[in-house]
Amino acid sequence: MKKFPAILLAILLLNSFVPLDAAQKNAAPKVSYEKGIVVTVDRSEGDAYSQKIRFEVLTGKFRGKIAAVVHMPSGMAGSIMKLEPGNRVIVYVEENPSKAESPDGRPIFQIADYQRDMPMLWLAVLFAVLIGLIGGMKGIKSIIGLLATGLLIFLVQVPLTLRGWNPILLACVISGIVSLFVFRIVGGRNKKSLSGALGTIFGVTAAGLIAWYAGSFMNLSGMSSEESKMLMFSVKNSIDYRGILFSGIIIGALGAVMDVGMSIASAIEEVRKARPDSTFGQLFMSGMNVGRDVMGTMSNTLILAYVGSSLPLILLFIAADMPVTKIMNMEMIAEEVLRALSGSIGLILCIPITALITASLFTGGPESIKNIDKKSLCL
Numbered sequence: 001m002k003k004f005p006a007i008l009l010a011i012l013l014l015n016s017f018v019p020l021d022a023a024q025k026n027a028a029p030k031v032s033y034e035k036g037i038v039v040t041v042d043r044s045e046g047d048a049y050s051q052k053i054r055f056e057v058l059t060g061k062f063r064g065k066i067a068a069v070v071h072m073p074s075g076m077a078g079s080i081m082k083l084e085p086g087n088r089v090i091v092y093v094e095e096n097p098s099k100a101e102s103p104d105g106r107p108i109f110q111i112a113d114y115q116r117d118m119p120m121l122w123l124a125v126l127f128a129v130l131i132g133l134i135g136g137m138k139g140i141k142s143i144i145g146l147l148a149t150g151l152l153i154f155l156v157q158v159p160l161t162l163r164g165w166n167p168i169l170l171a172c173v174i175s176g177i178v179s180l181f182v183f184r185i186v187g188g189r190n191k192k193s194l195s196g197a198l199g200t201i202f203g204v205t206a207a208g209l210i211a212w213y214a215g216s217f218m219n220l221s222g223m224s225s226e227e228s229k230m231l232m233f234s235v236k237n238s239i240d241y242r243g244i245l246f247s248g249i250i251i252g253a254l255g256a257v258m259d260v261g262m263s264i265a266s267a268i269e270e271v272r273k274a275r276p277d278s279t280f281g282q283l284f285m286s287g288m289n290v291g292r293d294v295m296g297t298m299s300n301t302l303i304l305a306y307v308g309s310s311l312p313l314i315l316l317f318i319a320a321d322m323p324v325t326k327i328m329n330m331e332m333i334a335e336e337v338l339r340a341l342s343g344s345i346g347l348i349l350c351i352p353i354t355a356l357i358t359a360s361l362f363t364g365g366p367e368s369i370k371n372i373d374k375k376s377l378c379l
Contacts (some may be wrong), residue, residue: 040085089114157170175204175254192269222240228241260351263291284355
């Protein structure tokens, strides 16, 4: 049984690395995106809304090549990309364009976007340094856990979902593996880590089930976002878009539920160390008391995170003076409400389950469960 998570993960990884069949995705022209730097900028004659840009390609097959293009600073949806010499950009390169696109057969170069990866890299380095300095070895272990979580999502969840696997089942399995792995490397191989992981698995599974049932009653299709519609036209393989919505809710709630599970398990362990003679009832009530304190802040974390990401949409509705009845019954709004509330419910259910499991593991069972104050069961 101890090797079961590793064996399951190996099977999932083997399936995820099988190449997608060509029939499962639409054919796309052979293009590449390379890094470049702007050399000169001149305003086009007779056109106040375009720039003549000369840039150098810094990577790829055409590295060192100087190309010239006419660039429009005003992009789609009002975005502005007014370039200056020295700006680092991402260059779109189509090596073998059609005759209609390039009569002389020359490669096509266009400026696609600003280069933003270096600032993100430095921000990630700052994050890693701070968490290492403040958290010490546990901080370093948490970074390892974070990297493992990202790899599982991008190397297992994403490719297997594209192959038609059940995304909800995948999300539950990956959440379980992530919980066991992260709690193991951060907290060590002990009762605290096991109980925290089990409580987390229960919490995220409950969140997924609640989202699935509630989403069915709400008649959610999972197709309200532009990304889902683009995915539908980009991939020919049959994909469960409602399942993607619900699996996203499970993964989105995982971090907050893990925080709650670890907080309660750690608190009970510390009480047990300070008072080795503590009974099941005393440990359980200690976990519940900690859970009440954590519950409010973590629920706010989930709900505010979703509200913050939807702020432009909320402002749009208010600016358009849209009726509340219309807003509350829109699918995109219902999805965000479902994400926030189902995740919060899973977080709340994680509290008594984690306290129950942890107290049982440290005392051998609820031998004094009759002595638990009934009020302690009320969140």
